[in-house]
Amino acid sequence: MVNEQKSPQAMGTGPSRRPYPFARRMHTTPKSFIREILKVTEKPEIISFAGGLPNPGLIDVAGLAQAATDVFDNDGRAALQYATTEGYFPLRRFIADRYKKCLGLDISPDDVLITNGSQQCLDLIGKILIDPGDRIAIERPGYLGAIQVFSLYEPAFAPVELGAEGPDPAAFEKIVSSGDGAKLFYGIPNSQNPSGITYSEESRKACADIIEGTRTILVEDDAYGELQFAGKAHTPMKKYLPDQSILTGSFSKIMAPGMRLGWVCAPRLIMDQLVVAKQASDLHSNYLSQRIASRYLEEADLDAHIRRIRAAYREQADSMITAMRDGMPDGVHWTRPDGGMFVWVTLPDGCPAMDVFTGALKKQVAVLPGIPFYVDGGGTNTLRLNFSSTDTGRITEGIERLSGVIRSLCR
Amino acid sequence: MVNEQKSPQAMGTGPSRRPYPFARRMHTTPKSFIREILKVTEKPEIISFAGGLPNPGLIDVAGLAQAATDVFDNDGRAALQYATTEGYFPLRRFIADRYKKCLGLDISPDDVLITNGSQQCLDLIGKILIDPGDRIAIERPGYLGAIQVFSLYEPAFAPVELGAEGPDPAAFEKIVSSGDGAKLFYGIPNSQNPSGITYSEESRKACADIIEGTRTILVEDDAYGELQFAGKAHTPMKKYLPDQSILTGSFSKIMAPGMRLGWVCAPRLIMDQLVVAKQASDLHSNYLSQRIASRYLEEADLDAHIRRIRAAYREQADSMITAMRDGMPDGVHWTRPDGGMFVWVTLPDGCPAMDVFTGALKKQVAVLPGIPFYVDGGGTNTLRLNFSSTDTGRITEGIERLSGVIRSLCR
Numbered sequence: 001m002v003n004e005q006k007s008p009q010a011m012g013t014g015p016s017r018r019p020y021p022f023a024r025r026m027h028t029t030p031k032s033f034i035r036e037i038l039k040v041t042e043k044p045e046i047i048s049f050a051g052g053l054p055n056p057g058l059i060d061v062a063g064l065a066q067a068a069t070d071v072f073d074n075d076g077r078a079a080l081q082y083a084t085t086e087g088y089f090p091l092r093r094f095i096a097d098r099y100k101k102c103l104g105l106d107i108s109p110d111d112v113l114i115t116n117g118s119q120q121c122l123d124l125i126g127k128i129l130i131d132p133g134d135r136i137a138i139e140r141p142g143y144l145g146a147i148q149v150f151s152l153y154e155p156a157f158a159p160v161e162l163g164a165e166g167p168d169p170a171a172f173e174k175i176v177s178s179g180d181g182a183k184l185f186y187g188i189p190n191s192q193n194p195s196g197i198t199y200s201e202e203s204r205k206a207c208a209d210i211i212e213g214t215r216t217i218l219v220e221d222d223a224y225g226e227l228q229f230a231g232k233a234h235t236p237m238k239k240y241l242p243d244q245s246i247l248t249g250s251f252s253k254i255m256a257p258g259m260r261l262g263w264v265c266a267p268r269l270i271m272d273q274l275v276v277a278k279q280a281s282d283l284h285s286n287y288l289s290q291r292i293a294s295r296y297l298e299e300a301d302l303d304a305h306i307r308r309i310r311a312a313y314r315e316q317a318d319s320m321i322t323a324m325r326d327g328m329p330d331g332v333h334w335t336r337p338d339g340g341m342f343v344w345v346t347l348p349d350g351c352p353a354m355d356v357f358t359g360a361l362k363k364q365v366a367v368l369p370g371i372p373f374y375v376d377g378g379g380t381n382t383l384r385l386n387f388s389s390t391d392t393g394r395i396t397e398g399i400e401r402l403s404g405v406i407r408s409l410c411r
Numbered sequence: 412m413v414n415e416q417k418s419p420q421a422m423g424t425g426p427s428r429r430p431y432p433f434a435r436r437m438h439t440t441p442k443s444f445i446r447e448i449l450k451v452t453e454k455p456e457i458i459s460f461a462g463g464l465p466n467p468g469l470i471d472v473a474g475l476a477q478a479a480t481d482v483f484d485n486d487g488r489a490a491l492q493y494a495t496t497e498g499y500f501p502l503r504r505f506i507a508d509r510y511k512k513c514l515g516l517d518i519s520p521d522d523v524l525i526t527n528g529s530q531q532c533l534d535l536i537g538k539i540l541i542d543p544g545d546r547i548a549i550e551r552p553g554y555l556g557a558i559q560v561f562s563l564y565e566p567a568f569a570p571v572e573l574g575a576e577g578p579d580p581a582a583f584e585k586i587v588s589s590g591d592g593a594k595l596f597y598g599i600p601n602s603q604n605p606s607g608i609t610y611s612e613e614s615r616k617a618c619a620d621i622i623e624g625t626r627t628i629l630v631e632d633d634a635y636g637e638l639q640f641a642g643k644a645h646t647p648m649k650k651y652l653p654d655q656s657i658l659t660g661s662f663s664k665i666m667a668p669g670m671r672l673g674w675v676c677a678p679r680l681i682m683d684q685l686v687v688a689k690q691a692s693d694l695h696s697n698y699l700s701q702r703i704a705s706r707y708l709e710e711a712d713l714d715a716h717i718r719r720i721r722a723a724y725r726e727q728a729d730s731m732i733t734a735m736r737d738g739m740p741d742g743v744h745w746t747r748p749d750g751g752m753f754v755w756v757t758l759p760d761g762c763p764a765m766d767v768f769t770g771a772l773k774k775q776v777a778v779l780p781g782i783p784f785y786v787d788g789g790g791t792n793t794l795r796l797n798f799s800s801t802d803t804g805r806i807t808e809g810i811e812r813l814s815g816v817i818r819s820l821c822r
Contacts (some may be wrong), residue, residue, distance in 0.1 A: 021594060021626055023542045026684055059491045065483035072476035075673075080470045080667035116527060116693035123692045127563060131434045149691040152538060153434075177462040183432060215432055256491035258698035273437055280560040281534045282527035287669035 047398035067296035087114025118262035141373035166203025191340025208240030218245035228339035327403030341388035351410035498525025529673035532667035552784035576615025602751025619651030629656035638787035641751035740812030762821030
């Protein structure tokens, strides 16, 4: 379970007039560390590397506005009514077709369920698969949003150390093959959040081989697959495990996060259960936005749009890396991302990320300490830096200030 | 638990190449009966009383289109970005102000969380409150959507017989006060789904008195409070139990269901937990739609719009009741709704609703057997009829045919 203090609220014994009988699953849920930090860092004068927002300048507002007008003009009444749980069929078909075209994956529109961003996929997956105490293998460091949502299903997390090429194979095999194994393995093979690491082709195959034939289901979160700077797709692990994997995706990073549109692809029997869970959760995802997205994708050149995002993020990542190379003292290490939105920084031993966070904030720079990405403690000397939401000039300025803070704190 | 056969899929032992290790909570989840029936009844030649759709003719498409244009023109980039979990503040303030104005409820915008329709409120409530085995009091018959979503948290349902004035007080007191009592009571005091019954003022006060001081939390689902035909609001039960109740609402019936916007109001400590669960579930609700709704509510005359909906539904309900009075044989009984969207029909003993369903479908009329609204079996001679989605002429025609079927089957 998540190694975190129980909050008084969660125990129902806070400073209230009455103690509420919260469910057991709430007692061990981590309070959102990011939430609290982001509240501090939202001021415009702060250079923030703490969040995980796409660059708003790269949202095609005019294109989406036109798509919305078209939907309202041509089929507004239907777009505003209740709709099917599975989602708007032409949107599901677009997703299936794009998997075929870009990744060579043989996925039918019937294998695609539209969700509220890919975050909801994780909730539905947890709901249909995780019993209390089930072992869940997850990367170390792991995606905080996954840790939060899975925690509510009371699993036992089994973290797998993430190296430069992917999960440590010996540790992974030990978790998946020993004892009861693991109910699922959750991973982000492309530009992982928080580390920015992309699994090598060899690691993908090796991990799939370890999983194959066990009872473990792979949950492959591909939020950043379209944002590989080189524009070359890696092999999705689903290709090796078609019947033993669930693949999630999102329009948040390539279209617009505020529309909350993601999807999950799963084998038919798993899909049947996901649809039951989705219907119980909220009947269906926002139909108006599904229609606007589908219309937009008919008209827009998505490939060209994604190339623009990739080029911009590559430039922003380069600015960050260059500034770090120029300013960071010896003993500080960082990943060099091939895509996505994050750089992962490891400070010298004994240099607490929380002190760097506090010191940087005094210089109007926000960073995210890596601690909440560790389900078993650790990471006290790590930071996650986001480069996608800040323009290059401010990235350089922000990293200069951060480097100064680290130089003064970590000798 | 729900009295239903376990489906082979849910058991993970279907005709698959591999059995998937689904969580225990999925084993007892009822397959959506409505889902299956609605698939049959979606054809345009069918007169359908089976669904629960608002009348699409009463959606203000032009007003919402203009609001969307305004949002895209004035603040599109922000409306398409990630946003706060709690929801767009001006929309939350609108909801709080309207509670003050219409119901005299003292609710702050901070007490309001925006959700994906009110269905998601029930999922979040289940998540933060229900442990497996917890007793959940629910009306008998009860709202199917609530039964489905709560089932996933593995409660023990304690149904409370619903009479013409509200829940049976003796039965209710016995459940709430005896033994461990009940974790929560879920009810729809205004124009209940499926029965169409509205609790009397006396029943509201009596139920609140029974709950007060126990550990039971009231979950008051007010999807239809704005749709009382007389335009006069009833006292919300939350007024009697401000710190011991959760109130849910929805824009689906007064604006547009496809935008999936609902909300939940709760005491602060419960709200803290709802926000944690909401963030884990899907970060936040569709922000674009929240902005469009908020803009629409600035410009539109919502009260006038709701008066139009009430007048239309009243006329549609009258058509249904008149046609039933004219055509139904002796021994058939029905509720006379003061609002909402449903009429509840009780057939003579020994006249199975499933036979009526099948017979009516042959005459191109779809009805919904009441069985899935009973968590403990029963209801085999009941039907739910929806009047909101069908125009008056077709209502009369449909009820004539349905009466003929019942006359021939139930002598």
